[in-house]
Amino acid sequence: MDDMILMQNVWKAYSNGVMALNGIDLSVKQGEFVYIVGPSGAGKSTFIKMIFRELKPTRGKIFINHKNIATLRERQVPYFRRKIGVVFQDFRLLPKLTVYENVAFALEVIEENPKAIKKRVMEVLDLVGLKHKLRSFPDQLSGGEQQRVSIARSICNRPPVLIADEPTGNLDPETSWQIMDVFTRINEQGTTVVMATHNKDIVNRIRHRVIALEGGMVVRDEQEGEYGYEA
Amino acid sequence: MKLRTLKRHLNESFKSLARNGWMTFASVSAVTVSLVLVGLFLMVMFNLNKIAGDIENDVQVRVYIDQSATSVQQNQLESNLKQVKNVQSVTFQSKQQGLNNLLQSMGSDKSTFQDLQKQNPLPNVFILKTSRPEQTVQVAQQVKSLPYVSDVRYGKGTVEKMFQFVNIARNVGIVLIIGLLFTSVFLIANTIKLTIVARRREIEIMKLVGATNAFVRWPYFIEGLFMGILGSVIPVFLVMIVYHFAYYNLSGNLSQMFIRLIPYQTMTANLSLLLIGIGAIIGVWGSLNSVRKFLKI
Ligand SMILES: Nc1ncnc2c1ncn2[C@@H]1O[C@H](COP(=O)(O)OP(=O)(O)OP(=O)(O)O)[C@@H](O)[C@H]1O
Ligand SMILES: [Mg+2]
Numbered sequence: 001m002d003d004m005i006l007m008q009n010v011w012k013a014y015s016n017g018v019m020a021l022n023g024i025d026l027s028v029k030q031g032e033f034v035y036i037v038g039p040s041g042a043g044k045s046t047f048i049k050m051i052f053r054e055l056k057p058t059r060g061k062i063f064i065n066h067k068n069i070a071t072l073r074e075r076q077v078p079y080f081r082r083k084i085g086v087v088f089q090d091f092r093l094l095p096k097l098t099v100y101e102n103v104a105f106a107l108e109v110i111e112e113n114p115k116a117i118k119k120r121v122m123e124v125l126d127l128v129g130l131k132h133k134l135r136s137f138p139d140q141l142s143g144g145e146q147q148r149v150s151i152a153r154s155i156c157n158r159p160p161v162l163i164a165d166e167p168t169g170n171l172d173p174e175t176s177w178q179i180m181d182v183f184t185r186i187n188e189q190g191t192t193v194v195m196a197t198h199n200k201d202i203v204n205r206i207r208h209r210v211i212a213l214e215g216g217m218v219v220r221d222e223q224e225g226e227y228g229y230e231a
Numbered sequence: 232m233k234l235r236t237l238k239r240h241l242n243e244s245f246k247s248l249a250r251n252g253w254m255t256f257a258s259v260s261a262v263t264v265s266l267v268l269v270g271l272f273l274m275v276m277f278n279l280n281k282i283a284g285d286i287e288n289d290v291q292v293r294v295y296i297d298q299s300a301t302s303v304q305q306n307q308l309e310s311n312l313k314q315v316k317n318v319q320s321v322t323f324q325s326k327q328q329g330l331n332n333l334l335q336s337m338g339s340d341k342s343t344f345q346d347l348q349k350q351n352p353l354p355n356v357f358i359l360k361t362s363r364p365e366q367t368v369q370v371a372q373q374v375k376s377l378p379y380v381s382d383v384r385y386g387k388g389t390v391e392k393m394f395q396f397v398n399i400a401r402n403v404g405i406v407l408i409i410g411l412l413f414t415s416v417f418l419i420a421n422t423i424k425l426t427i428v429a430r431r432r433e434i435e436i437m438k439l440v441g442a443t444n445a446f447v448r449w450p451y452f453i454e455g456l457f458m459g460i461l462g463s464v465i466p467v468f469l470v471m472i473v474y475h476f477a478y479y480n481l482s483g484n485l486s487q488m489f490i491r492l493i494p495y496q497t498m499t500a501n502l503s504l505l506l507i508g509i510g511a512i513i514g515v516w517g518s519l520n521s522v523r524k525f526l527k528i
Pocket of ligand 2: 045046165
C-alpha cells in the first residue's frame with residue numbers, strides 16, 4: 001500500500017534497438033533509501049530516467065505514488081515532475097546565477113510566491129550547509145559544494161522522492177561523504193531516495209537496500225546489501 | 232498568468248534581445264526588407280484590384296440607335312431593352328452628350344476636333360448596365376436583333392485583359408511574398424535558435440524542476456513578437472510616404488481616365504495594420520518554431 005515507486009514488467013528499448021531494461025519488477029516503499037548498482041551499461045541511468053519520465057517505458061507500468069506515469073499526458077508531466085527531485089553527476093547549475101538564484105530559480109519557474117521562495121531557499125541552503133555561500137557563483141565553489149547546491153535545488157519543492165544518478169561520481173571521497181550526510185538527513189525527514197552509484201565504499205559503509213542491475217534485469221535485491229562488485 | 236510572472240518573462244526576453252544584439256538586428260532587418268517589398272506590392276495590388284473592380288462595376292453595353300428612328304420608335308426600343316434578361320438599367324445618351332464626353336476625355340487637344348461640333352458623327356445611344364460583367368456578351372447578342380439597333384458595342388477584350396493582368400501580377404506577387412516571408416521566418420527562427428543554444432541548459436533545468444512548456448515558451452514568444460513588430464516600423468512609414476507621393480501625384484492624372492485610387496487614409500490605415508500583423512506573425516512563428524525542439528525533455 002505504501003509503495004512510492006512500483007514497476008511492473010518494465011521494458012525499455014532505445015530507438016537504435018538497444019534493450020536497456022528487460023522486464024523490471026520492483027517496489028520501493030515510502031521513506032526507503034535504495035542504491036542501484038551494477039556494471040557500466042547495466043541500465044542504471046535508464047532506470048533513473050524512467051522515474052522522472054525523462055524516458056517512457058516501451059512496455060510496462062510505472063506507478064509513482066500510485067499514479068501510472070507511463071500513460072501520463074504530456075501536459076501533466078511538469079506537474080508530476082514537481083514531485084520528484086533529481087540530482088545529477090554533473091550538477092547542472094546555471095553558471096551565471098548565484099547559489100541563491102540557482103535554488104530560487106527552481107521555485108520561480110513553478111510560480112511559487114516570492115516570500116515563500118526566500119524562506120524556503122534559506123532553509124534548504126541551511127540543510128546542505130551552504131547558507132554562508134549564497135552569493136557565490138558556481139565556479140567559485142568546490143565540486144562538493146556545487147553538488148550540494150544542486151541537491152538543495154532538487155529538494156526545495158519538498159518532493160516525496162529524490163533520485164540521483166551517480167551524485168558522487170565526480171567527487172573525491174571526503175566530499176562524497178559530505179554529500180551522503182545530506183542525503184541521509186533528507187531521507188530521515190521522510191523522503192524516498194533512489195541513488196545509482198559506482199561507489200563501493202559508500203554502499204558498503206552506509207548500509208541500505210541494494211538493487212543490482214545487469215543487462216537490464218534485476219539480479220539481486222537485498223536489504224542492507226553490499227556493493228558486490230570489485231571497485 | 233500572474234503579473235510577476237509576466238514581468239519575469241518580459242525581463243528575460245529583453246535581456247536576451249540585448250545580449251544577442253547583432254543577431255536581433257539582422258532578424259529585424261530581414262523582416263523589414265521583406266515587409267517593405269510586401270507593402271509596396273500590396274499597395275499596387277490593392278489599387279489594381281480596386282480599379283479592376285471599378286471597371287467591372289462599370290461594365291456596360293452601348294446600343295447605337297438607328298439614325299432614322301423616330302422618337303416613338305426610340306421609346307419603343309427603350310422599353311424592349313428593359314425587358315431583356317439581365318439588363319439592370321437603361322440610360323439614354325444623346326449624340327451631343329456623347330461628343331462632350333469624348334472631347335473632355337481628350338483633354339486640351341480639343342481644338343483639332345472643333346469642326347466635329349458642327350457635324351456630329353456620333354449616334355444617339357442607350358447605355359445598358361448588367362449586374363455582372365460576364366453577362367455583357369449575352370445581353371449584347373440578344374439586343375443586336377432588336378429593331379432600330381444599328382450597332383452594339385461592349386468592352387470586349389479590355390476588361391478581360393485587365394483581369395488577366397491583375398491575376399498574373401497577383402500570382403507572381405504571392406509567390407514572391409511567400410518566399411520572402413519564409414526567409415524572414417527562417418532568419419528569426421535561426422536567431423532565436425542561437426540564443427536557445429546558449430539557454431539550452433536553462434530550459435533543460437526548467438523542464439526538470441517542473442516548468443510547463445508554456446512557461447518556457449513565453450519569453451521566446453515575446454522576443455519573436457517584438458522583433459516582428461519592430462521589423463514592421465520602417466515598412467509602415469515607408470508605405471505612408473510612398474503612397475502619399477503616389478496618391479497626390481498620380482490621382483489627378485488618373486481621374487481624367489476615370490480611374491480612382493484607394494483613398495490615402497484607407498490605404499495607409501489598412502496596410503499598416505496588415506504589415507504589423509504580418510510582422511508579428513512571422514516573428515512569433517519563427518521563434519516558437521525554434522523552441523519546439525528543445526521542449527522535448
Ligand atoms: N540514448 C541512448 N540511445 C541508445 N542506447 C542507449 C542510450 N542511452 C543508453 N543506451 C544504452 O543502454 C544501455 C544502458 O545504458 P545506461 O546508461 O542505462 O547504463 P548505466 O548502467 O547507467 O551505465 P554507466 O554505469 O556507465 O552509467 C547501454 O547499453 C547503453 O549503451
Ligand atoms: Mg549511468
